[in-house]
Amino acid sequence: xxxxxxxxxxxxxxAKYPADWxxxxxxxxxxxxxDEKGWLAPETIEFxxxxxxxxxxxxxxxxxxxxxxxxxxxxxxxxxxxxNLPCALSGANDVAAYLKEKLGIGFNETTPDGKITLKEGECxxxxxxxxxxxxxxxxxxxxxxxxEVDRILAELE
Amino acid sequence: xxxxxxxxxxxxxxxxxxYLKRDGYAALKKMFADKMTPEQVIDELKKSALRGRxxxxxxxxxxxxxxxxxxxxxxxxxxxxxxxEPGTFKDRDILYHNPHQLIEGMIIAxxxxxxxxxxxxxxxxxxxxxxxxxxxxxxARAAGFLGDNILGTDFSFQLHSHxxxxxxxxxxxxxxxxxxxxxxxxxxxxxxxxxxxGLYGKPTTxxxxxxxxxxxxxxxxxxxxxxxxxxxxxxGTKIFSxxxxxxxxxxxxxxxxxxFAKLLEMAGGMxxxxxxxxxxxxxxxxxxxxxxxxxDLDMDYDSIAKAGSYLGSGAVIIMDETxxxxxxxxxxxxxxxxxxxxxxxxxxxxxxxxxxVVDRIENGMGRNEDLDLLLNMTDNIQGRTICALGDAxxxxxxxxxxxxxxxxxxxxxxxxxLVSS
Numbered sequence: 001x002x003x004x005x006x007x008x009x010x011x012x013x014x015a016k017y018p019a020d021w022x023x024x025x026x027x028x029x030x031x032x033x034x035d036e037k038g039w040l041a042p043e044t045i046e047f048x049x050x051x052x053x054x055x056x057x058x059x060x061x062x063x064x065x066x067x068x069x070x071x072x073x074x075x076x077x078x079x080x081x082x083x084n085l086p087c088a089l090s091g092a093n094d095v096a097a098y099l100k101e102k103l104g105i106g107f108n109e110t111t112p113d114g115k116i117t118l119k120e121g122e123c124x125x126x127x128x129x130x131x132x133x134x135x136x137x138x139x140x141x142x143x144x145x146x147x148e149v150d151r152i153l154a155e156l157e
Numbered sequence: 158x159x160x161x162x163x164x165x166x167x168x169x170x171x172x173x174x175x176y177l178k179r180d181g182y183a184a185l186k187k188m189f190a191d192k193m194t195p196e197q198v199i200d201e202l203k204k205s206a207l208r209g210r211x212x213x214x215x216x217x218x219x220x221x222x223x224x225x226x227x228x229x230x231x232x233x234x235x236x237x238x239x240x241x242e243p244g245t246f247k248d249r250d251i252l253y254h255n256p257h258q259l260i261e262g263m264i265i266a267x268x269x270x271x272x273x274x275x276x277x278x279x280x281x282x283x284x285x286x287x288x289x290x291x292x293x294x295x296x297a298r299a300a301g302f303l304g305d306n307i308l309g310t311d312f313s314f315q316l317h318s319h320x321x322x323x324x325x326x327x328x329x330x331x332x333x334x335x336x337x338x339x340x341x342x343x344x345x346x347x348x349x350x351x352x353x354x355g356l357y358g359k360p361t362t363x364x365x366x367x368x369x370x371x372x373x374x375x376x377x378x379x380x381x382x383x384x385x386x387x388x389x390x391x392x393g394t395k396i397f398s399x400x401x402x403x404x405x406x407x408x409x410x411x412x413x414x415x416x417f418a419k420l421l422e423m424a425g426g427m428x429x430x431x432x433x434x435x436x437x438x439x440x441x442x443x444x445x446x447x448x449x450x451x452x453d454l455d456m457d458y459d460s461i462a463k464a465g466s467y468l469g470s471g472a473v474i475i476m477d478e479t480x481x482x483x484x485x486x487x488x489x490x491x492x493x494x495x496x497x498x499x500x501x502x503x504x505x506x507x508x509x510x511x512x513x514v515v516d517r518i519e520n521g522m523g524r525n526e527d528l529d530l531l532l533n534m535t536d537n538i539q540g541r542t543i544c545a546l547g548d549a550x551x552x553x554x555x556x557x558x559x560x561x562x563x564x565x566x567x568x569x570x571x572x573x574x575l576v577s578s
Contacts, residue, residue: 016276016317018231021357023339027322054339065341065498068281068323084243085441085488086400086474122325122492123441124282125240125249127400127472128407137322138284 001047006036010051022052026062030069031137039070067122068137075110075117077156080134083120086127095131095144096120102153116156159386161374161394162367163410166254171289173296176257182302184373185261188268189310193376198269202372204380206392210247211237211328211365212440212470214458223352224270225360233356234267234275235337235363239321239328241280243441243492244472247396248366250408252279253286255370256293260316262369264302265376267314270362274315277366278333281322290318325496329544330363332498343498344544365470367396387413391457395468399424401475402431413457420456420473431477435561439469441489442549444556445482466556481576482561483568486553487512487519493550504547507538511554518565521572528565531558 002010010029017024029048030040037044040063049056063069070078081099083092096107099118103111110117126132129142141152165179176182188198203218224232236259240248251259263275279287294316297303305313319337321327327336331345334356355361371393375383384392391413397420400406404425411420417438427433433448438456444466446454454460461468476485494508511534514527535551542548558565567575 016319018357021338024319024337026339027336028320031320031322052339058340061341062339066281066322066324083488084492085485086244088485088488089401089474089476089480090406121282122323122495123241123243123245125242125280126246126283127244127474128246128250128398130400130406134282137281140283140285 001043002033002036002051006032007051014052023054023058026052026054026059027066030059030063034070034137039073076115078117078119078136080119080121080137082122082124082126082130082132082134084123084127086123087130087132090130091144092131095133095146095149098146098149102149116153158411159394160410161386162251162255162258162370162396163408168254171254171256171293173257173293173300176255180377181257182261182373184376185264185302186308188265188376189308189312195269195271198265198376201375201380202269205375205383206380206387206390207368207371207375207383208391208458209365210367210371210395210471212242212442212467214468217364217368220352220364221266221270221362223350224272224362225353226271228271228360231274231357231359232270232272233359233361234263234270234272235330235333235356235361236263236275236277236366236369237328237330237333237363238277238279238366239333240366240470241282241325241328242470242472243489244398244400244437244474245440245470246398246400247408247471249280249283249286251366251370251396252283252290256290257297258370258373259366260293260297260303262372263316264307264314265372266362266364266369267316268312272362273313275317276337276356277316277318278327278337279318279320281320281324284320287318287320294318324498325492326498326544326546329546332544333363334361341498343500344546346543388457388459391459395456395471397456397471397473399473399475402428402477402480403475404428411456414460415456417451417454417456417473421475424475427475427477431479433475434478434480435476435482435485437466437472437474437553439467440472441474441492442545442552443467443469444552445560446556447560479576481519481574482557482564483515483519483574486557487515489553490515490550493546497546497550501542501544501547503538503541504550507534507547508550510534511538511550515554518568521568523565523569523572525569527569528558528562531555 013025013028049059132142207217208214327342332342336342351361436451490512494512535555538547539551
């Protein structure tokens with residue numbers, strides 16, 4: 001169900017924890033599974049549960065508790081914009097409005113071509129670089145201006 | 158001004174070779190060469206008056222001395238790098254620009270408490286930081302600073318990183334432990350405290366990133382010298398994360414006790430010559446203070462507490478006169494509502510209720526009784542929950558309403574904002 005490469009990555013995470021605590025790797029395993037599949041379908045969650053010897057419901061609890069997991073399909077690029085107070089003081093709400101207008105979508109929506117999903121996030125712990133957004137949970141872009149947003153969007157293929 | 162955490166960092170010199178050039182791992186080598194006992198290490202920490210940099214300000218040496226000494230079996234060391242308190246971004250910069258100083262601090266801590274394994278729990282949103290930290294761990298292992306028989310001694314310590322994935326509550330230490338155990342991050346009832354029942358049910362010590370990263374300097378230079386850098390009971394330097402309406406937002410490492418006015422000046426002053434209206438001095442969970450009060454304060458635990466707020470994580474959120482305090486509070490209240498783990502009724506229900514009332518005031522539907530209602534609710538949340546998230550939600554509401562009551566009342570009376578921005 002997951003690729004050999006993903007399974008290898010999960011094994012590397014499992015090795016970090018005591019032998020009888022394989023489930024400590026569940027957060028990492030879900031992250032790795034999501035990186036491969038784009039989102040966590042029920043069968044992906046079940047696969048992770050089997051792989052780590054956990055109950056599927058326990059894995060599902062984790063997947064629904066932490067908000068960076070995608071429980072439904074997202075676009076090729078998920079843009080999560082922080083709008084918390086320090087970012088808001090530095091113009092995050094203007095950037096949000098600009099993104100919504102430019103992409104023609106609101107938060108929690110995906111462009112019709114399936115390319116970009118826009119999300120609102122909570123503090124990324126990067127307020128000195130505000131406003132910030134995160135692309136696919138990985139790449140952080142900071143000090144966003146409208147011109148910078150244009151540049152970044154143009155680079156997304 | 159002496160710096161010990163950010164000194165000499167240029168953004169690119171994070172690797173082991175660079176760290177060694179800055180006296181890196183010299184404290185660890187000194188500790189072994191001088192045959193320091195674990196008790197001596199803890200004594201230096203106590204002398205230094207280093208207080209936990211994550212927010213609570215608990216004395217680090219004292220915390221370390223709580224670990225059972227003759228315990229047969231596993232004990233754990235955990236670093237809390239789950240930095241998600243709005244306004245705080247210091248640990249991210251330590252991890253990204255100076256990861257080996259944290260690793261060295263953790264090794265020394267592990268030695269002092271007889272611990273063989275540890276984890277560094279890193280905030281989920283900073284994946285690039287996590288990847289770099291993993292690389293730094295590999296470097297430390299390859300050089301013999303981490304792993305079995307460190308530097309040829311009989312002391313061994315294994316350190317790994319664990320990545321969070323978007324839950325503010327995991328910054329609470331017992332929620333963080335639950336999270337490492339592969340569960341929902343819901344805080345545990347205390348006691349028992351982690352020193353007796355922590356990770357996997359074993360004795361565990363948890364400290365913040367900045368706390369651990371301060372340890373090598375203390376061991377190398379002595380606890381008393383560290384104390385002298387700051388003020389009595391407030392030893393050392395502290396990184397303040399300055400965000401909001403200043404010319405140069407960023408991290409500034411200064412001695413504890415530095416006047417706020419000086420810190421503001423270092424951050425370039427108010428943006429565009431605006432006026433300081435309000436400041437949250439310790440991260441979004443701490444009470445907001447008015448600009449006038451703030452300008453007279455020194456940045457140390459005791460001074461800020463005397464003024465009615467807390468130094469917290471050292472996140473200084475600066476707001477100028479264009480900020481509507483109702484709108485600012487509305488955003489913060491939404492955050493606590495969103496991040497409540499849902500375990501305790503006063504927090505789960507109360508955070509939503511707080512948000513909805515602030516939201517209706519902001520949207521011109523406030524009622525005359527709402528301000529007293531908000532204050533009443535905060536009293537029914539704070540101190541009535543398993544962890545401090547309830548307090549963290551209550552303190553901003555109470556302080557915003559008390560310090561800026563006229564502005565809230567104006568919103569209720571006129572159904573729009575006093576501030577035109």
